[in-house]
Amino acid sequence: MSDFPPPAVGRQVPVRHALTLPSPGPVPFSVEFMPPRDDAAEERLLRAAEAFHDLGASFASVTYGAGGSSRDRTLRIAERVSREPLTTLVHLTLVGHTVPELREILRAYLDRGLTNLLVLRGDPPGDPLGDWTPMEDGLSYASELIEFIRAEEEFADFEIGIASFPEGHFRAPDLESDTRYTLAKLRAGAEYSITQMFFDVDHYLRLRDRLAAADPEHGSKPIIPGLMPITSMRSVRRQLELSGSVLPAALDERLTRAAAGDEEANRDEIRKVGIEVTTEMAERLISEGVPGIHFMTLNFARATQEVLHNLGMAPAWGTGQDMLRGGF
């Protein structure tokens, strides 16, 4: 029996509850989508969502773009994904929003039953690594939005998750400050975190130890590792640039060897190494007792399904694919 009461009608199963439901492997898996830019990309995303539904994903998250530009797209895609049906986690950032606007967006999420919320600050529009300047009548830190939500009776149905950073957030002066700020979000009312992508499992384990040691109560809340299966050097470089993660030397060497001086010609080899590495990381994380694994899919199903297959959690890509509605 689950410890969680059934969610109210028209409300999502809370993510923490979803993590305890039966799953196709030793730990549940979940997926991240980004609101697509055009109809063809949206069609691909929806087919991937169907495939992940059929593979038994425990939830799907939908990101929120910079500058509020993705407000409507995030809402629309999250609502669509939730009808798959997939338990849906909708992201929200502070970027470009006043507090009254944030309240309006939160109400729009609630109106659509989107009660799983990932609260983020976001990065400055234009240059994500540039200086952060808060809006007039806006907020500066994710912890402030959590405090705001928790103080309002009308938002009591939201279950809140946050971002955590195995290598420390790139703006945090040191790991100790990073731990303090992450704990501030958990103490303010977040129930779990999803990590930034990382490529060295030790970083995740150290984050888990740091948080639990600093605050056994709030620091021991679930930390869901975020993994991105590497499918090309170009996408890895872009993601590393945005996330501040570092490629461990041994992995860099494996990928360089696979590229053999020509990344384009040897794309398949690079991809093969990427899938192998993600599988190895997932195996170690599972043996370390993680609460689930969150895959950054870039809206494609194949690479994630290949990793799941290696883990014994999904049929092989291609064979039996017609059993999945998203068979492509």
Ligand SMILES: Cc1cc2nc3c(=O)[nH]c(=O)nc-3n(C[C@H](O)[C@H](O)[C@H](O)COP(=O)(O)OP(=O)(O)OC[C@H]3O[C@@H](n4cnc5c(N)ncnc54)[C@H](O)[C@@H]3O)c2cc1C
């Ligand atoms: C799982 C995941 C999902 C994401 N999804 C999105 C998305 O959908 N859209 C998007 O735009 N971005 C997304 N991001 C990126 C995220 O918005 C950036 O990494 C952003 O720079 C930090 O967001 P945060 O919520 O951790 O910010 P915060 O927790 O507010 O921290 C921001 C910075 O301020 C520091 N800090 C926090 N509190 C204080 C304080 N009281 N005093 C001084 N410094 C403080 C922190 O150490 C950090 O350096 C995601 C990241 C992750 C890991």
